[in-house]
Amino acid sequence: FFSGHRMVKRGNAPVPNAHFHKHWHPSASQKGRVRVYFDTAPQKRIRRLRRMKRAKQIFPRPIRGPLRPIVHCPTQRYNMKTRRGKGFTIMELKNAGIKDPKFARTIGIAVDKRRRNHSEESLALNTERLKEYMGKMVLFPLKPKKVKKGKVRGVVSECDAAKMKELSNRGVYLDKRGRAYMPKPKQVGKDLLKAEEPRKLTDVEKKRAVVNFLRKVTRDKKSIGKRLKRQAKKEAKANKEAMKK
Incomplete structure (x- = not known):
């Protein structure tokens, strides 16, 4: 017997209309459709290491990117606020003494040809x-052996020999395109990373509760800085009292 009426829930309750559109079932044909975020902590560490790697690759260039102008936000509601814009205009570059926009991009200055200046301010x-940026900038040569004196394509910039020496001492070198790079470090302390050879457990290790020991080690690792600081304060206080006597 077929009835045209639909079975509804009894009582004053909402109509059952659940939206199970995600493929949650692990054994279904379309499994793995649900995205979960269990790797937020590892990804935070990965991003930090990626920033460090990029900072070493582009050294001595700043990690925050090229220099950008100060612009006002659009609309009357926000136009009293300022923020960093996309790039400098051609007029701003000319007034600062930079004739070639392509050269400006090579020395860490962002250029936006579409932007226009609407005010003298x-x-x-x-x-x-x-001008302040160009006064503080040190332009390193593409080839360290061939250092040009005086003007470099219309921009006054002298290579600081002390800075170059400092970079070489730190192990930073410039490639053919002028990009800074650091060679792969030698495997120093490789013997320290070797696994310990198998041995018999000592009497202390046999009696020790491993879980409690690991917890203690973790606590010591986290609080070692605070403990050292506290100890230094105590020693300074003791020395001060001894000086008074």
Whole structure:
């Protein structure tokens, strides 16, 4: 017997209309459709290591990227606030003494050809920003042996010999394109990383509760800095009292 009426829930309750559209079942044909985020902590560490690696690769260039202008936010609601823009205009570069926009991009200055200056204040502000940057910038040569003196394509920039010496002492070198790189470190202390050879357990290790021992080691590792600081304060206080006597 077929009834046209649909079976509904008894009582004053919401109509059952669940949205089970995700493939949760592990043994179904379309399994693995649900995305979970169990790797947030490892990904945080991976991003930090990636930033460190990039900082070493582009050294001595800044990790935050190229220099960008100061612009006002759009609309009347936010136009009193300032933020970093996309790039400097051609007019701002010319006023700062930089004639070639392509060269500006090679020395860490962002350029935006579409942007226009709508006020003298913004033009003067960003021009001064560029001049301050050019005054502090040290332009390293592509080939360290061939250092050009005086102007380099219209920009006054002298290679600081002390800085170059410091970089070489730190193990930082420049490749053919002028990019800084650090050679792979030698395997120093490789013997220290070797696994300990098998041996018999000592009497202390046999009696020791391993879980409690590992917890103690973890606590010591986390609080070693605080303990050293506390100990240094005690020693300083004792020395101060001894000086008074």
